[in-house]
Amino acid sequence: MSRTWVVFIHSLRTNVLSRQGGIALGSAVVGVLIAFFGMKGSLVDFISQSGGEGPPGFLENGVALLGYMVSLMITVFLGIMLGVGSLTKEKAKGVVESLLAVPLRPWELLWGKTLGVFLPAAILGLALSWGAVWALNVLALKPLLGHGVYPWAALVTCSVGVPLLGFGVSLLVNLLGLIIPNPNLASLVLVLAVVGITNALPRLGMDFSSWKFTWINLALGAALVLAIFPLSSLLTKERIILSARRE
């Protein structure tokens, strides 16, 4: 059994069973429900008033926005909330120092920890974004329009683009968490930057339901994941140990 796998399984179990994990999941589900009912209300109003005839792509864009927001909220936010908190605590308690003395390599620790927070968040994000789109169709669009609205480009974004983005953000946040004394602010800045960029794109004339938006998300995610390789030279045992704030 590889050591990355051991850290991954442990991290996964800890995150899923922890109180912090429960709180993060609870807040994410509340956010998803608010987004779902908000979007359902807007689309039902729009269909009732316009009979479904309106600006081209309006309905597709609404459904795509819901799927995208749900996916982003769960995959990126939940991943971050779970990851940084536990890593900072483990560094302060000397757990990370003990792991490195085993001796676990820093990159084994980084990948194990990242996968432990990213995978549950990504699976949940995927299920909830598809679920939200399906529920919106079944509960609102199909009864009113007689057919469903499935923006396939957006569903590909939710299934591949956002997870890739979330994985890149998780890797970077965990890397920062390992090598700097207080990673919370840096993580917040990183998350806000990702959310800012992805939300600014539609304002620049790019629809959530367009393939262009899908490609940009994929490219941004891939850039974040690739950024890890040059940055990984910063990940040394010495930097990790000396950046820990002892309890």
Add this chain to the structure above:
Amino acid sequence: MTAAVLLRDVHKSLGGRPVLRGVSFSVPRGEIFGYLGPNGAGKTTTIRIILGLLRPDSGTVEVVGREDGKVGFVLENDGLFDGLTPEGNLGFYARLYGMRDWRRRARELLESVGLGGELRKRVGAFSRGMRQRLALARALLPDPVLLVLDEPTAGLDPTGQMELRTLIRELSLRGYTIFLSSHNLDEVQRLCHRIALIHQGRIRLEGRLEEIRRSMDSGEYVVRLPEPPAEGVLERIATAGFGLTKAEGKELHLVPKRDLSATELVGKLSELGITVEEVIRRRASLEEIYSRIVEEGG
């Protein structure tokens, strides 16, 4: 490599401040090596270098078994997972060490450190002493050739300290090489075969405790008289060339000008008309040696 740990002229600066300045020592196999020093002397940095957590700026470091994961350790922060049971903690580390059938070994180790009855409790509910014993069990998991213990009894109550010392002594009898960092002089005196004293990043002393005490010997004798010295006796002693460091009741502390054996000293005092009941060569205690070195400073 005959020594379990060998450091030669190791230098290390952290944040531009020199922490280790040419540290050299060797830890023979099968012995308990005490690493003494005040807070901030460089003990933890040395331990981190031994465990491969920090790299020296210069110098040579050789540690037996480090590349094969055969170095067990108990660090200042125990690094245990509060949410897991003792067995869960050992299981996690055992998997990291690549051990397949770890359960039996984990149970044996937990029994041997007196935690056999605490298998279902979460470590978060453990006392400091129980945590240290569990950390020691974890250190023994990979069947190490070297154990590095950083202040293992710090923060323990006297009973906990005694229990842990007994465990360390038993491990030594089983042939483990133990590197024990401490600033508890009594503990070091009780447990260690050899010591090194680090102060301000430099090794001030290294060797067997008896050798060190002999080398730091001031030549002082404690002389017991049958009765308190009569008037004029102390003056006679001083004029005869003895340094009188202390006179209390029937006990005198004398330092002859040149090195004398106890018999020669008794003879000299007898020539001065002083009857002696008992003469003891006084060796410096580790505490005295330690405070002499620390007070001398830089």
